[in-house]
Amino acid sequence: MALDFSPVKGEVIFKGRVRQGWTVAELSQHRAVMPQSCSVAFGLDVKLVIALGRVARAFDPALSDIVVAAARLARADHLLSRRCDSLSGGEYARVHLARVFAQLWDITEGLILVDEPLSALDLGLQHSILQAIDAFAIERRHAVVAVLHDVNHALKAFDRLLLIKEGKLFADVASNRQAVPVFESLYGLALECLRTSDNAFVVSPVSKRRLVACTR
Numbered sequence: 001m002a003l004d005f006s007p008v009k010g011e012v013i014f015k016g017r018v019r020q021g022w023t024v025a026e027l028s029q030h031r032a033v034m035p036q037s038c039s040v041a042f043g044l045d046v047k048l049v050i051a052l053g054r055v056a057r058a059f060d061p062a063l064s065d066i067v068v069a070a071a072r073l074a075r076a077d078h079l080l081s082r083r084c085d086s087l088s089g090g091e092y093a094r095v096h097l098a099r100v101f102a103q104l105w106d107i108t109e110g111l112i113l114v115d116e117p118l119s120a121l122d123l124g125l126q127h128s129i130l131q132a133i134d135a136f137a138i139e140r141r142h143a144v145v146a147v148l149h150d151v152n153h154a155l156k157a158f159d160r161l162l163l164i165k166e167g168k169l170f171a172d173v174a175s176n177r178q179a180v181p182v183f184e185s186l187y188g189l190a191l192e193c194l195r196t197s198d199n200a201f202v203v204s205p206v207s208k209r210r211l212v213a214c215t216r
Contacts, residue, residue, distance in 0.1 A: 002033050002113055014111065025056040029110075032103040036115040036147070038096045043085035046076070046095050053103030066105045067098075073132050074098035075125060090120040097129065101136055108140045115147040130157045151183055152202045177201065 003012060003019050012019050015030065032053065050067045054060050071077040076094040084092060097117060104110040117133070118126045134157060137144045148154045154161055155175050163170040163186050170186055173179045177193065180203055184191050191203045 003027060003031065015109070028056040028103065029107060030104075031111045032100040032113070034093075034096050034100050034112075034114040034117060036119070038092065043083040046071075046079050046082050046084060046087075049084055049095055050076075050098045050102050053099040053101075054105075062106070066102050070098040070101035070105060071095075073101050073136060075128055075132070088120075090122070090125065093117065093120050094125075094129070097133075104140065104142060108142070110140065110142045112137060112142050112144045113146075114144070116149070117146065118148075118150070118153060126153070133157070155179065155203070156200065 003014065003022065006019065014022070014027075047067055050070055051063060053070075054063060054066065057063075060066075068077065068080065071080055074094045074097040076091070076098045079087065079091055079095060082091075084095065087095065097114070100112060100114070104112065112133070114133070118129060121129060130153065133144060136142070144158070146154075146158065148158075158175050161171075161173050161175050161179055163173070163182065165186060171182045173182050180191055180193060183189075183203065189205045192206045193201045193203055195201050
C-alpha cells in the first residue's frame with residue numbers, strides 16, 4: 001500500500017494510476033506513512049521533523065503555519081521547541097503523526113498509512129488521537145489504513161476490518177457486532193459485548209464459564 005516495493009504479483013493502482021506512474025516527489029504529496037518505529041539519525045528539532053513531511057514542495061509559503069497547526073492537531077504543539085532526542089516514545093510518535101498531518105494538510109482524497117499509532121500513548125491520548133485522525137481524514141476525504149492490535153480501537157474508529165492470521169487474510173468484515181464471532185474464531189477466545197452510554201459497544205475476553213452472547 002505504501003508503494004515502496006513492487007507487488008509480488010498483480011498491480012497496485014492508486015488514484016487511477018499504477019505504481020510506475022508516480023514519481024517519489026509526486027507520491028509524497030498524496031500518500032503519507034507513519035511506520036511503527038520512527039527514528040532520525042541526529043537530535044533534530046521537532047519543527048524540522050514535522051516540516052520534512054512537506055519537503056517535496058518547491059514553494060511552500062504556508063509551511064510554518066502548517067507545522068504549528070499539524071502539531072496542535074497531533075497534541076504535540078507543546079513539543080515544538082524540543083529536540084527529538086529529548087522526547088519519550090509517546091511524544092515522538094505524536095511528532096511523526098504531526099508530520100503525516102502536515103504532509104497531507106492542503107490536499108484532498110489522499111491516503112494515510114499508520115502502523116500502531118496509539119501503542120505508546122496513555123488512555124486519554126489514545127482517545128484524543130483517534131478523534132484527531134478521524135476528523136482530519138473526514139474533512140479532507142482522506143482514506144486511512146491502520147495496523148492495530150487493539151480490537152476496540154479497530155471497532156470504534158474504522159469502517160472495515162481486514163483480519164490477518166499467519167501472514168494471510170483471515171477475514172474481511174464490516175466493523176460492527178457481526179465481527180465479534182470472527183474475532184472469537186481468529187483469537188480462539190470467547191468474547192462478551194458491553195454497551196456503552198453512547199450506544200456503542202466494546203468487547204472483552206471472558207472465561208468459558210461466563211460466555212455471554214453479544215446482544216443486538
